[in-house]
Amino acid sequence: MSHSDPQIFALLLRRYLNGTLSVEETRQFLALLPEAEQTAALEHSLQETLGNAAYRGLSDPGRGEIVFAGIMRAAAQARIRRIRRTWYATVAAAVLLLAVAGIYQLNTKQANKGLTGVASLRHDLHPGSDRATLTLADGSAVLLDEKGNMLIDDRAGAASIRQQNGQLSYQEAAAKDAAANVITYNTLTTPRGGKYRVQLPDGTTVWLNAASSLRYPTAFHGAQRMVELSGEAYFEVAANGRMPFIVSVNKESAVEVLGTSFNINAYHDEPGQTTTLLSGTVRVKAAAANSLLQPGQQAQVVTGKPIQVLQHVNTRQVIAWKNGIFDFQDRKLADVMRQLSRWYDIEVVYEKDIPDIEFFGEMGTNLNLSQALKMLEKTGVKFRMDGQRKLVVMPS
DSSP, rough: OOTTHHHHHHHHHHHHHHHHOOOHHHHHHHHHHGGGGGHHHHHHHHHHHHTTTTGGGSSSSHHHHHHHHHHHHHHHHHHHHSSSSSSHHHHHHHHHHHHHHHHHOHHHHTTTTTOOGGGGGGOOOOEEEEOOEETTTSOOEHHHHHHEEEEEEEEEESSSEEETTTEEEEEEHHHHHTTOOOOOOOEEETTTTTEEEOOOSSSSSEEEEEEEEEEEEOOSSSSEEEEEEEEEEEEOOOTTTTSEEEEEETTTEEEEEEOOOEEEOOOOTSSSEEEEESSSSSEEETTTEEEOOTTTTTEEEEEEEEOEEEESSHHHHGGGGTTTTEETTTEEHHHHHHHHHHHHOOOEEESOOOOOOEEOOEEESSSSSSHHHHHTTTTTOOESSSSSSSEEEOOO
């Protein structure tokens, strides 16, 4: 290594954190990462740069440590994988997304500069928002958004319904009035590019992700509280030991709880259904099998296979969508693109085989499509738009 290499590396590192690397400089920067003798210079440059107040949020000790650890891990992976043709893409995805996403959250104007390629879409697509359709018992539909504030007249139901600030809430009628009504059902459906929150008559709150639906009674009576889910939702269930809360998932499995918080992902385009427990206890039932989960565990249900229970799951990542975040930690490209497809209501196709790329890092769900793609393009992934809503992933 020449005497000037550490200085060149430090310069490229600063440009990389600022999001100003050219394609050629990106390749040069990545080429330096896997060199064993470069490790000391890498550590020194990172510590010095991340501690610079000019990088604002990155100079925060907590965020700086996260970025530092991520880049060092990527460098180690690069040294291991350097004989593989795909190591450039793997390291680029692992390193660049993390820091660029962090910089973007802190400096929006800077991230918007210099949009090129697919990131400069003629017809950019806005991110998803709070919107859904409520289908009442009589079959009539009510469109919901984040701005509406109204009482909804459901004459056939046994509850009053209010829409306010992106949330739907039910207030069950008094017992003597409810008894006079036949229990009816409502269905809340989110489109691709939409999400919504509903508070059920028992006080349970449900966050519904994009392209999902929840069917539920307008009042809970009897021995159990039963709802039906397709897609993805996060539940915070009101405790009631005498009336278990049961989620029927795609009519294939069921999750039974007493009072707890958990997430269910049951999209049809995912490899299987997952139930992740954050607090309390739930029982997952599928076919003739069942598994009791403890906080931090995740049950995976795949048709024709026994229930698999994973330990120590990253629950923060699982519910990141609820908090307005894309968390791509250890996610493959296909998984990332499925999430983007649902949120931006686009069709994703692959020109050839799906690139074997693994990501880590976060970015906000409030980005326009062009901004999200600009970040991903820095990892070496290439895109082009075919029409207004078909995104083609090209080999890098």
